[in-house]
Amino acid sequence: MKEIKMNKSAERVVDVLFLLAKSEAPLTLNEICQKLSFPKSSGFELIQTLVVKGFVEVDDARLKTYRLGLGAFEVGSAYLTNNDVTMQARQPIQELNRLVGSTVFLGIEDRGKIVYLDKAESHSVMRPTAKLGSRRYMHTTGLGKALLAAFPDEKIKYILENGDIAKKTEFSKVTIPEILNDVRGTRERGYSIDDREDNVEMFCMGSAIFDQWNEPVASISVASSYNGMTVEKKKLITELLQKTALDISKKLGYKGDRLYI
Structure with a gap:
């Protein structure tokens, strides 16, 4: 079987979404990067992109914590509908x-x-x-x-x-x-x-x-x-x-x- 080459950026996006989905509480950028073992600099850009696209939301601006956004719900709902x-x-x-x-x-x-x-x-x-x-x-x-x-x-x-x-x-x-x-x-x-x-x-x-x-x-x-x-x-x-x-x-x-x- 031919080995599938994974796209690193896409893999990280999916990992972040699954992490937030499984977490019982909102997570900070540091917590996300630590749990997924990737640099804080690239993690910040990735999270901000997901926020702009609506897949992640800022839960508490003061604590700088994040949770899943409405975009993730819309994709999941589309799967259930279809x-x-x-x-x-x-x-x-x-x-x-x-x-x-x-x-x-x-x-x-x-x-x-x-x-x-x-x-x-x-x-x-x-x-x-x-x-x-x-x-x-x-x-x-x-x-x-x-x-x-x-x-x-x-x-x-x-x-x-x-x-x-x-x-x-x-x-x-x-x-x-x-x-x-x-x-x-x-x-x-x-x-x-x-x-x-x-x-x-x-x-x-x-x-x-x-x-x-x-x-x-x-x-x-x-x-x-x-x-x-x-x-x-x-x-x-x-x-x-x-x-x-x-x-x-x-x-x-x-x-x-x-x-x-």
Whole structure:
């Protein structure tokens, strides 16, 4: 495979945007340059250019801190608008949220991680902390586990062997045999279970979404408080989750009557 030559300036722009996107607080120029290991002089010019173009904003002029700007939001929104899965899933996940009273997430796999694309927010006091655009482990989240189970075993092993199988909580499964066994359970049930494996306060269930070629293209999950999970609520979520995932799949051209065939 021919080696791709990276443009240094373009690479730095992307790195800055991702850094600001992942940061929980605005960053100073010094912090940005230190974290990304490039000179302050060129960093200043790069940041100022991004400010002029609207991709970065000055958060506090006195402290000279920066955050993502409206331009970054516009580009991200354009992706969501042009993404067929997001468009077809938006109304169904909002309805699912209304029926179960818990936050519903939509995500896709990218480079071995699950990326949160959309959500229908619950108004309960206990809310999941995943932000749109954030990347999480596939082996610990209900969203990621649902997609893993829809992939062939060879792809699952490739993702796990080339990624970081981190232990998020004491309940996380972190060996390939454990994860593959969990995958088989998801396939048999028809939905994934994240039982405090990514967050000790949360219990999540997820299902993959398939397209017209029977390929898994996304997943949805319902995230609830672990302490608030009852047998009755689990049964309700299970039924509605599977129905919603199948309905979205059919909107994308899926011809089957059940998922995880």
